[in-house]
Amino acid sequence: MPGKIGFLWVGVLAFQAFYTFSSEAADPQVLKQRVPQDQIAEARAWVNPFPSTPENIEKGKKLFHGKAFCVTCHGRDGKGLGKIPGLVGKLPRNFTDKDWQTARTDGELLWILKNGSPGTAMAPFIPLVLSEEEAWHVLLYVRAFGN
Numbered sequence: 680m681p682g683k684i685g686f687l688w689v690g691v692l693a694f695q696a697f698y699t700f701s702s703e704a705a706d707p708q709v710l711k712q713r714v715p716q717d718q719i720a721e722a723r724a725w726v727n728p729f730p731s732t733p734e735n736i737e738k739g740k741k742l743f744h745g746k747a748f749c750v751t752c753h754g755r756d757g758k759g760l761g762k763i764p765g766l767v768g769k770l771p772r773n774f775t776d777k778d779w780q781t782a783r784t785d786g787e788l789l790w791i792l793k794n795g796s797p798g799t800a801m802a803p804f805i806p807l808v809l810s811e812e813e814a815w816h817v818l819l820y821v822r823a824f825g826n
Contacts, residue, residue: 709772710782713796725786727815731822739820742813747804749817757824771801780825788818 714722729735743749753759757774772779792814795803805814 709776709779711798712787713798714787714790715797718790719787722786722790723784725784725789727785727789727818729812729815729819731819735816736819736823738813739816739818739823742809742817743820747809747813747817749821752800757821774821774824777825780822785815785818785822788821789814792817 712719743753744755752771753774754771759771759773774780789805789811791801792809793803793805793811795801805811809817
């Protein structure tokens with residue numbers, strides 16, 4: 680019998696670990712809206728003018744890993760730097776998080792590229808680093824992490 684109980688506990692602990700590490704988006708800070716309330720309607724109305732084609736995603740990938748240096752904070756795999764105690768919600772976004780991907784519109788993400796992300800280390804990138812056209816391509820690549 681002790682073997683069965685031990686096996687059960689291992690299963691419970693494995694489930695708990697999986698739930699803890701896979702539910703990062705459950706933290707309200709991760710899903711917190713970064714665009715100010717008085718600008719959210721306008722930002723949500725902005726639509727990416729470029730279709731999500733392999734060619735356009737590849738353009739975004741080259742910018743993400745190159746000129747825009749997004750890879751420095753968001754990582755090659757788009758998962759960000761990982762969890763650090765006390766900094767939940769302030770780390771670079773995990774672009775593979777489907778809850779986060781669903782919660783944010785492309786227009787909101789473009790607003791962040793233009794204005795930075797209040798309460799985080801995300802600085803503005805348009806027009807200092809990227810043109811608006813380049814930013815839209817980066818966002819196509821960011822969306823590809825959620826697929």
